[in-house]
Amino acid sequence: MNFFKLQEQARQSTAKLVLMFSLAVFSLILLTNFLAMFAFGFVNTQQLTTENFQQQFDWKTFLLIGAAVLVTILFGSLYKIGSLAGGGAKVAEMMGAELIVDGSNDVNKQKVLNVVEEMAIASGSPVPPVYLLHEDSINAFAAGTSPSNAVIGVTRGTIKKLSRDELQGVIAHEFSHILNGDMRLNIRLIGILHGILILGILGYYLLHIGGRSRNSRDNGGVMFLALGLVVIGYGGTFFGNMIKASVNRQREYLADASAVQFTRNPSGIAGALKRIGADSVGSTLQNPNAAEISHALFGEGIKHSFINLFATHPPLEKRIRSIEPNWNGQFDCPPIVETRADKLHQSRDEQVKKAVGLMAGAAAVMNSEAFVDRVGQLNASQIEYAQQILNELPNEIKQAAHDPYAVRALIYFMVLDKEPGMRQQQLQFLASAADDGVYEETIKLVEKFPELELVHRLPLLDIALSTFRQLSKRQYLLFKGNLNALVAMDTKIHLFEWTLQRILFHHLDVAFAQAVKQESKRLQLEQTQQSCAIVISLLVYAEKQQGMRQEDVFAAAREKLDGLNIKLLPVAEVNLNSVGKALDQLACLAPLQKPILLKACAKAIVADQQISAAEVELFRAIADLIDCPMPPLVV
Numbered sequence: 132m133n134f135f136k137l138q139e140q141a142r143q144s145t146a147k148l149v150l151m152f153s154l155a156v157f158s159l160i161l162l163t164n165f166l167a168m169f170a171f172g173f174v175n176t177q178q179l180t181t182e183n184f185q186q187q188f189d190w191k192t193f194l195l196i197g198a199a200v201l202v203t204i205l206f207g208s209l210y211k212i213g214s215l216a217g218g219g220a221k222v223a224e225m226m227g228a229e230l231i232v233d234g235s236n237d238v239n240k241q242k243v244l245n246v247v248e249e250m251a252i253a254s255g256s257p258v259p260p261v262y263l264l265h266e267d268s269i270n271a272f273a274a275g276t277s278p279s280n281a282v283i284g285v286t287r288g289t290i291k292k293l294s295r296d297e298l299q300g301v302i303a304h305e306f307s308h309i310l311n312g313d314m315r316l317n318i319r320l321i322g323i324l325h326g327i328l329i330l331g332i333l334g335y336y337l338l339h340i341g342g343r344s345r346n347s348r349d350n351g352g353v354m355f356l357a358l359g360l361v362v363i364g365y366g367g368t369f370f371g372n373m374i375k376a377s378v379n380r381q382r383e384y385l386a387d388a389s390a391v392q393f394t395r396n397p398s399g400i401a402g403a404l405k406r407i408g409a410d411s412v413g414s415t416l417q418n419p420n421a422a423e424i425s426h427a428l429f430g431e432g433i434k435h436s437f438i439n440l441f442a443t444h445p446p447l448e449k450r451i452r453s454i455e456p457n458w459n460g461q462f463d464c465p466p467i468v469e470t471r472a473d474k475l476h477q478s479r480d481e482q483v484k485k486a487v488g489l490m491a492g493a494a495a496v497m498n499s500e501a502f503v504d505r506v507g508q509l510n511a512s513q514i515e516y517a518q519q520i521l522n523e524l525p526n527e528i529k530q531a532a533h534d535p536y537a538v539r540a541l542i543y544f545m546v547l548d549k550e551p552g553m554r555q556q557q558l559q560f561l562a563s564a565a566d567d568g569v570y571e572e573t574i575k576l577v578e579k580f581p582e583l584e585l586v587h588r589l590p591l592l593d594i595a596l597s598t599f600r601q602l603s604k605r606q607y608l609l610f611k612g613n614l615n616a617l618v619a620m621d622t623k624i625h626l627f628e629w630t631l632q633r634i635l636f637h638h639l640d641v642a643f644a645q646a647v648k649q650e651s652k653r654l655q656l657e658q659t660q661q662s663c664a665i666v667i668s669l670l671v672y673a674e675k676q677q678g679m680r681q682e683d684v685f686a687a688a689r690e691k692l693d694g695l696n697i698k699l700l701p702v703a704e705v706n707l708n709s710v711g712k713a714l715d716q717l718a719c720l721a722p723l724q725k726p727i728l729l730k731a732c733a734k735a736i737v738a739d740q741q742i743s744a745a746e747v748e749l750f751r752a753i754a755d756l757i758d759c760p761m762p763p764l765v766v
Contacts, residue, residue: 151377152323155370156204159330159363160197166359167196200330208326215318218280218642219273220260220600222318222427225420228262228284232601233533239290245521246299247283248594250306250393252517253509255589255751256760257596257638259283259309268412269293269403271429273305275314278760279638280600289429292410293403294467299514300390300399301429306509307389308427310760313382317427320378324371324423331364372443375426379443387450395511401454404430408447408462506729506759513762520590527579531572532591538598539565539610540572541591542635545583546617546628553621560620564613566606585744588627589751592634599635600642607643611636626673626745629707630752633714637756653721656695656728662713663728664697666753668705670735674746677739688735693727718757725759 215221223230234241244261251258259273259281266286275281283305289298308314334357390400407414407430414430425432426443444450451458521529531537543561548554558577561570583591599607614635618628656663667688671681685699717728732753736746747764754761 151374152327155327155374156201158370159204159327159366160200162363162366163200163330163360164193164196166363167192203329203333204326206326207329207332208322211325212318212322215321216276217644218277219275219282219314220262220280222272222274222321222424223262223282223284226262226264226284226418226424227420228264230601231261231263242295243285243290243298243302246295246302248521249514249517250299250302250509251593252520252590253513253762254306254310254393254760255755255762256306256310256593257281258594260597260600261285263287263290264416264418266416266418268414268416269407269410269430270414270416270432271301271305272424272427273308273314274317274424274427275309276318277315277641277758278309279596279641281309281314286416288410288412292406296394296396296399297403297406299394300396300401301403303390303393304386304400304429306393307386308382311382311385311389313386314427316378317424320375320426321423324375327371328364330360334358334360334362334364375443379426380445383444384450384453387454391454393509394514397454401451401458402464404447404451404454405462406464408451409464506726506754506761509762516763517590520587523584524587524591525580527576528583528587528591529594531576532594533598534572535598535601535606536566536568537572537576538595539569539602540576541595542610542614542631543569543573543617544576544580545588545591545631546614547577548621549582550621557617557620560616561613564609564616566609585748588631589634589748592631596635596638599639604643607639611639626749629710630749633711633756634752654716654719654724655721656693656724659713659716659720660695660697662716663692663695663731664700665705665709665713666717666728667697667731667735668700669710670732670746670749670753671699672702672705673749674736674741674743677741679739684735684738687738688731691727691731691734714753714756720757725757728757729754729759 215225231240231244234244240263247261248258256278259275259278260283262282262284264270264284264286267288268286269288269292271283271285271289273281273283283302285301289301293301308317387400391397394400414428414432415434416428416432421428421432428444430447431442431444448460528541531541543557543565547557554577558570558573561573565573599610602610614632618632667685670688671684676684682699689695689697717725720728732750736742736750751761751764
């Protein structure tokens with residue numbers, strides 16, 4: 132399953148959704164017109180023939196009513212989509228879910244937080260906040276408009292009734308939805324369905340008003356119209372369920388297959404599905420808003436009268452057989468026995484040896500260009516790597532990454548200058564400018580740790596992004612201003628500082644509505660030649676080339692760009708401001724154009740047969756900034 136092809140398919144699904152929505156709206160316009168014409172006497176029902184109906188039919192009235200219906204439906208859809216524009220947190224709040232902030236005092240909460248963090252670090256994407264739904268059923272969902280504001284919701288039953296491997300399978304399924312572009316489609320689907328149902332809601336409102344009115348002589352037409360709109364509302368429900376079922380079912384099969392691919396453990400996701408079948412509650416939610424997000428859930432969240440026609444998910448039996456073709460058809464679930472050790476104990480020498488091996492593995496992967504197939508994907512080796520990284524992190528650093536006060540101190544600590552005089556000047560600035568308590572947390576980190584390991588930086592950023600979303604908008608804007616001031620204080624912006632800033636603001640500006648995640652303009656490479664030249668030149672200049680001229684390294688990378696006529700730019704033209712603008716444009720490339728660019732970037736790094744940890748970090752940052760989540764390059 133190729134990330135870039137799946138992104139393209141998600142766009143095609145959006146086009147299919149728009150077409151089906153248009154057909155549903157046209158049908159509702161016809162039904163509402165006929166209802167209004169009969170309710171208010173535009174058509175004489177006592178002498179109704181085909182010829183009379185054609186003579187009495189008023190196109191002007193038809194168009195006016197059609198326009199009114201269209202505006203009502205569009206307003207309802209746009210209003211709902213707008214109300215969810217804040218990202219997945221809005222969906223979680225709509226469901227009454229509780230944000231899991233700290234799992235240290237609850238084994239079950241800590242288990243799900245650990246699994247989500249491992250999946251995020253293994254896939255190279257931000258850690259999404261996790262919400263708990265107080266339901267005993269086994270279900271989950273991923274929601275948001277992009278990975279920057281995604282959340283994962285899990286029911287209490289999911290955490291308590293599943294083994295760790297089964298829970299990992301469910302979370303991997305939800306990460307597939309995050310990475311494959313399904314979430315934005317789901318948000319649009321919620322909005323579209325609300326617009327289709329708005330006529331029925333209006334009918335119920337008119338019934339309520341009409342029932343309280345004392346003027347029965349003038350009330351008959353209104354009551355008839357209200358009842359008709361309620362009936363049309365049921366028609367809207369029919370269309371809505373059909374749209375959800377047709378758009379969603381195949382993507383559930385794909386997410387199940389992705390979960391198997393990610394974890395290399397078919398029994399995990401299959402076991403979770405079997406436990407749903409064996410459980411008395413199953414996956415059904417009691418929440419009154421469950422119908423709105425039923426298509427975004429892991430399992431069927433509501434019961435349908437015509438289960439095969441309106442179900443948003445394939446039958447459990449078919450999903451299990453697609454994973455385990457030889458399944459015996461029995462929902463037999465063995466007792467849960469957890470065997471995974473919580474810690475992976477390794478000596479310092481073993482950790483260093485593994486880090487060297489990872490760099491060799493990264494070079495091999497980038498030379499073979501196999502890394503492109505890993506964008507938006509993950510595997511068991513990367514999940515093990517993520518577990519390793521999380522276990523290596525000092526407890527104080529992990530606690531800081533999860534605490535809203537300390538996480539700001541952690542980022543400040545990461546950009547403090549090594550020169551003592553400049554560092555002291557930066558700390559004095561924080562003492563007066565930072566929020567209460569943040570300066571003190573920064574001092575604790577400075578006194579405890581000399582600096583962070585290079586291999587820990589990006590994983591810590593992935594974890595920190597989730598914690599930052601707990602801040603208020605005022606707190607975030609103050610933090611952003613302070614971070615910019617710290618970086619600018621020594622009048623030099625180092626590559627790591629720039630990378631950290633770009634990744635943080637790329638994701639958090641969207642989460643705090645400081646930027647709009649633009650739809651891809653589907654640019655072609657030839658439309659971005661200058662931007663390509665800037666980014667490749669940056670990679671050529673980032674590290675000293677061993678045994679090759681810089682011009683030759685650039686030429687080797689250019690060969691991967693389908694014959695683009697670009698040349699190595701002078702160092703003065705490759706400043707961080709121009710690189711930032713270039714990456715903003717390259718993020719708008721059509722999905723199938725992005726792997727071509729990434730192959731060129733990789734060639735610029737490995738052309739001299741040497742690769743450093745800093746180059747890998749920079750490469751993964753560039754991939755992230757053009758919305759291509761790059762997992763750790765492990766073999």
